[in-house]
Amino acid sequence: MGKKRRGPTLDEVMARPWCYYCERDFDDLKILISHQKAKHFKCERCGRRLNTAGGLSVHMSQVHKEQLTEVENALPNRAGLEVEIFGMEGMPDDVLKAHQQRVAAQFHQAEVERQATTGNPPAGGSAGGPPAKKPKLEAASDLKKRLAEHRAKRQEAIAGGSSGEGTPIGAGQAAPSPGGYAQSPQAVPVPSPAQQYSYQQVASPVYPTFPVPGGQSPAPGYGATPPPFPQQQPPPAQIQSPPNASAFPPRPGSLPPASNLPQRPAFGVPTVNAQQMQQMHMGHAIPSGYANGDATHKTEVSSSVDDLVSGAATEAAAAKTAESTEKPAKKDKSKPTRMIYSDETISPEEKMARLPRYSFVPSHKNTVLGELPAAVVTGPIRDSDTVIDPTH
Amino acid sequence: MAENAPNDGAALELGFFLYHRVARDMSSNQFTVASPPADAISALKFSPDPDSTRIVVASWDKNVYLYDLRDENGAVGEGKLLQKFELQAPVLDVCFGETENEIYTAGLDWDVQKIDVNTSTQTVLSSHEAGVRSVVYSREHNIIISGSWDSTLHIHRPDAGSNPDSLPAIIPLPSKPFSLSLTATKLVVAMASRALHIYDLKALALLSAQADGAADNNKVEVEPWQRRESSLKFMTRCVACMPDDAGYASSSIEGRVAVEWFDPSPESQARKYAFKCHRQTAEDNVDVVYPVNALAFHPVFGTFASGGGDGVVALWDGISKRRIRQYQKYSSSVAAVAFSGNGKYLAIGVSPGFEDGKDDMPEGVVKIFVRELGETEAKGKGAK
Numbered sequence: 001m002g003k004k005r006r007g008p009t010l011d012e013v014m015a016r017p018w019c020y021y022c023e024r025d026f027d028d029l030k031i032l033i034s035h036q037k038a039k040h041f042k043c044e045r046c047g048r049r050l051n052t053a054g055g056l057s058v059h060m061s062q063v064h065k066e067q068l069t070e071v072e073n074a075l076p077n078r079a080g081l082e083v084e085i086f087g088m089e090g091m092p093d094d095v096l097k098a099h100q101q102r103v104a105a106q107f108h109q110a111e112v113e114r115q116a117t118t119g120n121p122p123a124g125g126s127a128g129g130p131p132a133k134k135p136k137l138e139a140a141s142d143l144k145k146r147l148a149e150h151r152a153k154r155q156e157a158i159a160g161g162s163s164g165e166g167t168p169i170g171a172g173q174a175a176p177s178p179g180g181y182a183q184s185p186q187a188v189p190v191p192s193p194a195q196q197y198s199y200q201q202v203a204s205p206v207y208p209t210f211p212v213p214g215g216q217s218p219a220p221g222y223g224a225t226p227p228p229f230p231q232q233q234p235p236p237a238q239i240q241s242p243p244n245a246s247a248f249p250p251r252p253g254s255l256p257p258a259s260n261l262p263q264r265p266a267f268g269v270p271t272v273n274a275q276q277m278q279q280m281h282m283g284h285a286i287p288s289g290y291a292n293g294d295a296t297h298k299t300e301v302s303s304s305v306d307d308l309v310s311g312a313a314t315e316a317a318a319a320k321t322a323e324s325t326e327k328p329a330k331k332d333k334s335k336p337t338r339m340i341y342s343d344e345t346i347s348p349e350e351k352m353a354r355l356p357r358y359s360f361v362p363s364h365k366n367t368v369l370g371e372l373p374a375a376v377v378t379g380p381i382r383d384s385d386t387v388i389d390p391t392h
Numbered sequence: 393m394a395e396n397a398p399n400d401g402a403a404l405e406l407g408f409f410l411y412h413r414v415a416r417d418m419s420s421n422q423f424t425v426a427s428p429p430a431d432a433i434s435a436l437k438f439s440p441d442p443d444s445t446r447i448v449v450a451s452w453d454k455n456v457y458l459y460d461l462r463d464e465n466g467a468v469g470e471g472k473l474l475q476k477f478e479l480q481a482p483v484l485d486v487c488f489g490e491t492e493n494e495i496y497t498a499g500l501d502w503d504v505q506k507i508d509v510n511t512s513t514q515t516v517l518s519s520h521e522a523g524v525r526s527v528v529y530s531r532e533h534n535i536i537i538s539g540s541w542d543s544t545l546h547i548h549r550p551d552a553g554s555n556p557d558s559l560p561a562i563i564p565l566p567s568k569p570f571s572l573s574l575t576a577t578k579l580v581v582a583m584a585s586r587a588l589h590i591y592d593l594k595a596l597a598l599l600s601a602q603a604d605g606a607a608d609n610n611k612v613e614v615e616p617w618q619r620r621e622s623s624l625k626f627m628t629r630c631v632a633c634m635p636d637d638a639g640y641a642s643s644s645i646e647g648r649v650a651v652e653w654f655d656p657s658p659e660s661q662a663r664k665y666a667f668k669c670h671r672q673t674a675e676d677n678v679d680v681v682y683p684v685n686a687l688a689f690h691p692v693f694g695t696f697a698s699g700g701g702d703g704v705v706a707l708w709d710g711i712s713k714r715r716i717r718q719y720q721k722y723s724s725s726v727a728a729v730a731f732s733g734n735g736k737y738l739a740i741g742v743s744p745g746f747e748d749g750k751d752d753m754p755e756g757v758v759k760i761f762v763r764e765l766g767e768t769e770a771k772g773k774g775a776k
Contacts, residue, residue, distance in 0.1 A: 045766065065422050067720050337671075337679040340701050341645045344627055345584060347570050348645075348683065348745060349434065349484060350541060353500055353523055358452060360481035360500045 007114075010107050014100060020085045021074035023099065033087045039073045053081050116146075425461075425471040425739075425760040429453050433741035433758060435485045436728035439492040440531070440691075445732065446492045447471070447739050449760060450483035456497055458509060461737065461762060471762060477507050477514065485526040489536070489550065496536050498524035504538040504546060504560075506553060515553035518546050518560040526572040528579070533597035537579060539569030545581065547600040561600045562611045565589065571630045575637040578654065582622070582631040582642055589616035590654065623650040623666055632687035634694060634710070639664075641696055641710060643684030647671045649698055651710045665713065670700030685745070686728045690770045692735040697770075699726030705740055709772030716773060724757055735770065738763045 017032040018025035021040045026032040037049040041056045045064045050056040057068040070079035084090045341348055352358060429451030439446040445461035445468060455478050461471040481501035489496055493509040496517070504517045504524055520540035527538045536548040546560040567583035574580075579591040591614065599612055622628050626646035633640045639653035639660075650666035670682040682701035689696045690707075695716060699705045703724055707716040728741035743758040763769075 061720055065720055067718050069715065069718050335673065335677055335679045337681050338674070339626075339646055339681045341683045343645075347525075347568070347584070347627065347629075349525060350523070350568075352432075352452070353482070358482050358500060 010104065013103055013107050017088050018099065020083070020091055020095065021071050021078050023075060025103075029087050036085070036087070040071050042072070044072065052084055052086050054084050057081055421764040422761055423470050423764075425459055425473075425762060427457075427473040428758050428760050429455060429457055429743075431482075431758065432743040432745065433727040433760070434483060435487075436730050436739055436741040436760065437487050438730045438732040438737070438739060439488045440733045441492055442734040444492045445471075445737070446474070446488070447730070447760070447762075448486050448488060448495055449728075449741060450486035450497060450499075451758075452482040454479050454482055454499075456483055456486055456495060456507065458495070459760070468764070471760075475509060475512070477512065479505065479514070484524060487527055487529050489529050490531065490534070494550075496527045496529055496538075498527035498538050498540075500524075502540070504536070504548065506536075506550070517548045517552040520544065520546065525568075525570060528572045528574050530574050530579075530593055530597070532576045533593050535593075535597050535600055537572060537574075537596070539565075539572050539581060541568045543568050543583075545569065547596050549600055559610050561596075563596075563599075563614050564611065570628055571642075573631045573633045573640060575633040575635075577637055578617070578633070580631050580633055580640050581616075582628040584627065586622035586624070586626075586628060588620040588622055588628070588631070588642070590618040590620065592617045618654070618656065620652075623652060623664060624648050629683050629685055630687045632689055632696065634696075635689050635691050636694055641687050641689070643687050643698060645683035647681040647684060647700065649684055649687070649708070667713070669698060669706060670702050670704060672702055682725075683745075685726060686741075688729045688731055688738075690731050690735050691733060693771045695770050695772050697729045697731070697738060699729040699740060701725045701745055703742065705729060705738075707770050712772055714773060716770065719763070722761070723759070731770075736765055738765055738770070 016025040016027070017029045019032055019035060019040075021036070024035070026035060037051065041050040041053060042048070043050065043056060043059055043064070045060070045066075048059060050059055053068070053071050056071075060066045060068045068081060071081065083092060343351065353360075425447070429449060431451050431453035433449055433451055435450040437448050438444070439448075447459045447461070449457040449459065451457065455476050457476050458474045459471050460474050461468050463469050463472065477495075479497065479499055479501065481499050483497050483499045485498040487496050488494065489506070495507040495509060497503075497505045497507060499505070500523045502520045502523060504520070504527055506515045506517055507513070508515075517536060518538070520538070520542045521544075522540050522542035524538050524540040527536060529536050534550060536550065536552075538546045538548070540546070543565045545563040545565060547563065548560045549558050552558040552560060565581065565583055565587075567585045567587050569581050569583050571582040572579065573582075574593070577593055579593055579596065581589045581591065583589070595614065595617075599614060622642060622644070624642065624644040624646070626644040626648070629643045629645050631640055631642040638655070639651065641649055641651045643649045647670045648666055648668050650664065652664040653660040655661075670684050672680045672682070674680050680702075684698050684700050686699035687696055694711070695707055695709050697705055697707050703722040703726055704718060705722070705726055706718040708714070709716050722740065722742045724742055725745040726740060727743050727745065728739075730739045731737065732739070740761040740763070741759075742761065
């Protein structure tokens with residue numbers, strides 16, 4: 001009479017080997033390694049499967065004379081070649097921790113959900129487990145009661161500014177980790193604190209961001225103007241739009257009702273009104289929507305200044321200021337740059353043409369014939385000159 | 393054997409070696425073309441004919457070089473120099489004409505010339521009032537367009553030079569044109585001050601036909617089909633049109649490439665974007681930004697290659713906005729890139745640029761590389 005396994009225990013789940021590049025987990029380390037060889041370390045030219053990204057890089061450069069720039073099929077922020085991964089070896093600590101936290105959170109979430117639907121005790125506890133068999137379905141009244149409780153908790157969470165402790169997933173998310181796991185698949189709770197961490201989502205392994213060629217990842221835009229707030233809570237400092245939204249500041253009108261958004265505990269910014277906020281941004285801190293993601297940003301700014309004018313005036317002002325101060329701003333935030341060629345009016349060729357060794361003064365083409373090497377003059381070339389030259 | 397690096401020959405195991413022999417068709421093959429120019433390369437073009445393997449190269453050493461990758465038996469190999477034509481001054485641009493035996497040149501001698509390869513004759517089509525930076529030939533409309541630092545375009549018919557009545561039409565521009573590129577129907581002129589004009593070729597062709605005998609040296613004011621400002625903040629370095637006539641890519645001296653569409657509708661204009669490339673981080677964590685000297689679209693896949701002052705050539709998928717691949721750094725600045733008419737070869741002109749500020753050119757630094765592209769080497773990967 002084997003006991004019926006309800007599923008893996010937390011330890012079992014945590015012990016599963018998983019792939020750094022795509023976050024997939026596997027039954028066995030061997031399978032993980034063969035997965036990595038097939039999916040991430042395979043040479044797309046000749047199909048050879050290498051053991052590591054470094055190995056593939058060497059192979060590509062020696063055999064195909066190419067430079068490997070990123071690991072294939074990897075999550076956007078994991079495609080780098082700096083980390084040498086083999087199976088589970090070489091995994092950076094922060095990534096590992098983030099993954100473990102995410103797995104644990106998912107596990108607990110699933111656990112809670114299962115408990116809620118089945119009424120069963122947590123899996124994997126004592127081996128014998130309490131055999132109590134309960135009816136699988138809750139009575140309708142119970143369900144309603146729980147729903148009401150849940151709603152109350154949610155209201156409370158929204159109104160009271162507690163960062164969603166009411167929802168189980170929130171507990172996991174309250175600890176921001178570099179890896180970020182804001183949008184785990186189960187994270188259904190409606191206005192979950194996920195949005196608070198939308199900035200981290202850029203770096204999240206789970207949330208696909210659109211890769212811009214050139215490598216920089218576009219950051220979500222910031223809205224600088226807080227929407228009208230119904231309650232006398234300290235207004236949220238900023239509303240961050242989710243990363244898939246346009247990189248442009250959302251207009252107040254297009255924002256979801258503010259009451260749906262939870263508080264932002266992490267920023268701890270007290271009461272800051274819109275003006276102050278803007279000043280802060282224009283002064284030193286740069287809205288990241290402008291400072292990076294330059295590719296999208298640039299075209300957007302140029303194409304939509306008109307839109308802006310018709311939109312909220314403050315926003316327009318902010319955007320224009322950002323545009324005009326963009327250059328120093330960018331340098332503050334990103335790396336300083338040094339341009340190899342920086343003349344704005346003279347093209348490199350013109351500059352080169354001025355070098356003495358290239359100097360050519362058309363001495364109006366009458367003496368030119370003599371300068372021509374005889375070997376090249378094979379046809380009636382120059383006599384057409386005088387006829388053609390439009391200046392004469 | 394050329395696909396295997398010569399320096400790791402000893403390290404190759406036999407099995408590995410055989411494996412690659414089998415996989416040879418998939419892997420790319422790079423070779424250098426013999427007898428390269430003696431001085432910096434200014435332009436490099438493949439013949440647009442699908443089966444032609446001819447390359448023409450313009451150089452600051454005042455010569456135009458014509459190479460063919462095929463040997464006498466028609467086998468594609470190292471490539472050889474067919475002919476060399478000496479001009480009076482450094483040659484700044486070159487292009488093929490109606491056939492692969494016609495070449496047009498633009499140079500510091502202010503002249504636009506036609507070279508007949510078979511007879512080795514050079515004919516001056518017209519003279520500008522300053523150095524001529526670019527020349528392009530439109531097969532569809534049978535006209536030659538040159539752009540000069542005297543801030544004009546000259547539109548020539550091929551019989552210019554031989555027929556004294558065939559005078560070029562002169563189109564004044566607001567700034568010096570730095571780069572020209574053509575599609576079947578349009579001409580894109582990238583100029584100084586970040587100006588950019590798009591002309592309708594049909595109008596230009598008509599104009600050149602009617603221009604004869606017009607007053608004032610055939611100077612004609614033409615309204616461009618579109619006037620644009622570059623979406624890049626710095627000086628435009630190069631412009632290249634998409635083979636499907638939908639838009640163009642432009643590059644600047646500040647390590648950046650923009651991709652834009654012709655269609656003036658807001659939806660199409662909203663698709664335009666720009667991205668950084670050809671940058672390197674120096675030891676002191678400073679981003680060294682190189683000019684993007686060259687752009688070329690693949691005639692079949694519609695992807696494009698960029699060549700920068702950093703000596704890097706990268707292939708991009710402009711639609712899915714992804715880098716397809718990046719080749720190993722070349723020894724010096726990439727001056728020009730070009731795809732062959734059938735898209736099977738990528739030629740890369742490498743020469744130290746003016747940006748290094750060096751005054752003398754050491755021997756053997758100017759090189760022409762040709763990559764034989766694998767079946768899908770330049771093909772876009774599609775969105776992730």
